[in-house]
Amino acid sequence: MKSLFSKLVSQLLVVCMIALPFSTQAALVGTDQVVASAQAQANRDKVRDFLSRGDVQKHFETLGLSPATAKDRVNALTDQEIQQIAGKIDTLPAGASSSGTAWAVLIVVAIVIWLVWK
Amino acid sequence: MLQAFRARLAAGFVFLALGGCATIAPMSTALKDAPPPELPRKVELTGVPFYPQEDYYCGPAALAMALNAAGAGVKVEQMVKQVYLPERRGSLQVEMLAAARRNGMVAYQIEPRLDHILREVAAGTPVIVLENYGYGWFPYWHYSVVVGYDLERFEFIRRSGFNERQNMPLPVFEHVWQKDGHWAMVAVPPDRLPATAIETRYSSAIVALEKTGQLKTAHTAYATMLKRWPQSLIAMMGLGNTAYALGNLEGAEAAFRRATQAHPGSAAALNNLAQTLADRGRLADALAAAERAVKLGGPLLATSRATLEEIRRKQRPAN
Incomplete structure (x- = not known):
């Protein structure tokens, strides 16, 4: 009886060992995944461009932080965090250097700092 | 009122x-x-x-x-x-x-x-x-x-x-x-582009069609998109994926091949080309594409590896 049981268990184990490595389904990569990764890249570019702006760098320097360090650390953020920042950048007024724009930029800078140095 | x-x-x-x-x-x-x-x-x-x-x-x-x-x-x-x-x-x-x-x-x-x-x-x-x-x-x-x-x-x-x-x-x-x-x-209609269409927004609109099973409409729309943005990876991949889902493996292969040529760094394109070639029985070509996809790594590595393993498994009985 015991031998039958152990035989069963060992057979089951063999099946599992063969089957498990292939349990990740080989499949086509969906178009939605391609869109998502393209979007993630676009968001990263947007944040990088934002951090390269002169007025933004000035904000960082005023706060005693290095824009270069911020850029490095932004690279380590997840796609979701980057999206959060990119979304805020989208809401910035298009105008040049009114006081309203300066405030809006400062808010986005604050979000970057919060995400990067948290 | x-x-x-x-x-x-x-x-x-x-x-x-x-x-x-x-x-x-x-x-x-x-x-x-x-x-x-x-x-x-x-x-x-x-x-x-x-x-x-x-x-x-x-x-x-x-x-x-x-x-x-x-x-x-x-x-x-x-x-x-x-x-x-x-x-x-x-x-x-x-x-x-x-x-x-x-x-x-x-x-x-x-x-x-x-x-x-x-x-x-x-x-x-x-x-x-x-x-x-x-x-x-x-x-x-x-x-x-x-x-x-x-x-x-x-x-x-x-x-x-x-x-x-x-x-x-x-x-x-x-x-x-x-x-x-x-x-x-x-x-x-899918054969006409909105006058103000931009690539990312328009591609999301077509993906929504594809995801809800409107495969033929989506297929036509991807082709329309490719005319306007001939280098669009999303359009090529969408064209291939919808062709594949509609059972048109030849069309799928052509679209994925075009994607791998225009975007050699895309693991998604190579993976899908490998899978399509394998389905068409061209295992040697499929293996080469799958190996390139795995070599590229990135976030799709698990999928690329699974595709490669499956192709190797299919090859075994012949050896």
């Missing part, structure tokens, strides 16, 4: 006259100061059908007008079934987009810009817009269809409720349109 609507409209005029347009209607002001030179001064799409409806059926009616202008051949009653929510006495924006897809059209939410409405209309496409005549705590939503504009008189021509041609000054429109985030959509 219509009376209330008229009263609000009149109030809107007074409000705008008192407040000055620049702060309340910045897009209209910009448009008035510098109208885009490429736009005709006056356009009216007289061919767009009109279905007079009670206010709360404005969603289904607007949808039927836009869809039939695009050649869908639907009835307002059908649209009522597809988008009307009796409890809300109205229709949701997401359902408006979904219903356009269900009826074989690409549902494209245009960018929140006034000049984009004009550009779509100038290109012959009526635009469904969401207006809000209420206040923050008492919203009063209304869908209408912009079928024309006149830059001399500075107004839109809309199909709205029981009015086949209701004129509305652009600043007033901008005011009622901005309250719900400048929501506007067009429904276009």
Whole structure:
């Protein structure tokens, strides 16, 4: 009886060992995944461009932080965090250097700092 | 309700006259100061059908007008079934987009810009817009269809409720349109691109078609997209994926191959090419593509590895 049981268990184990490595389904990569990764890249570019702006760098320097360090650390953020920042950048007024724009930029800078140095 | 609507409209005029347009209607002001030179001064799409409806059926009616202008051949009653929510006495924006897809059209939410409405209309496409005549705590939503504009008189021509041609000054429109985030959509056949389409937005609209099983419509739309953006990875991948799902492996292979040539760094393109080649029995070619995909690594590594393993497994019996 015991031998039958152990035989069963060992057979089951063999099946599992063969089957498990292939349990990740080989499949086509969906178009939605391609869109998502393209979007993630676009968001990263947007944040990088934002951090390269002169007025933004000035904000960082005023706060005693290095824009270069911020850029490095932004690279380590997840796609979701980057999206959060990119979304805020989208809401910035298009105008040049009114006081309203300066405030809006400062808010986005604050979000970057919060995400990067948290 | 219509009376209330008229009263609000009149109030809107007074409000705008008192407040000055620049702060309340910045897009209209910009448009008035510098109208885009490429736009005709006056356009009216007289061919767009009109279905007079009670206010709360404005969603289904607007949808039927836009869809039939695009050649869908639907009835307002059908649209009522597809988008009307009796409890809300109205229709949701997401359902408006979904219903356009269900009826074989690409549902494209245009960018929140006034000049984009004009550009779509100038290109012959009526635009469904969401207006809000209420206040923050008492919203009063209304869908209408912009079928024309006149830059001399500075107004839109809309199909709205029981009015086949209701004129509305652009600043007033901008005011009622901005309250719900400048929501506007067009429904276009898959072989035609919206005039204001941008690559990412348009591709999301087609992916939505693909995900909801409208494979043929999506396939045509990806081909349309590729004509406009010949280097688009999304368009090539979408073309291949829809061809594959429709059982056209030859078409899928051609699309994925084109994607691997235009974007050699795309693991997704190589993986899908490998899978398609394997399905067609060309295991040696499939193996080479799968190995390249695995070598690229990246976030798709697990999928690429699984594809490679499967191809190796298929090869084994032959050895």
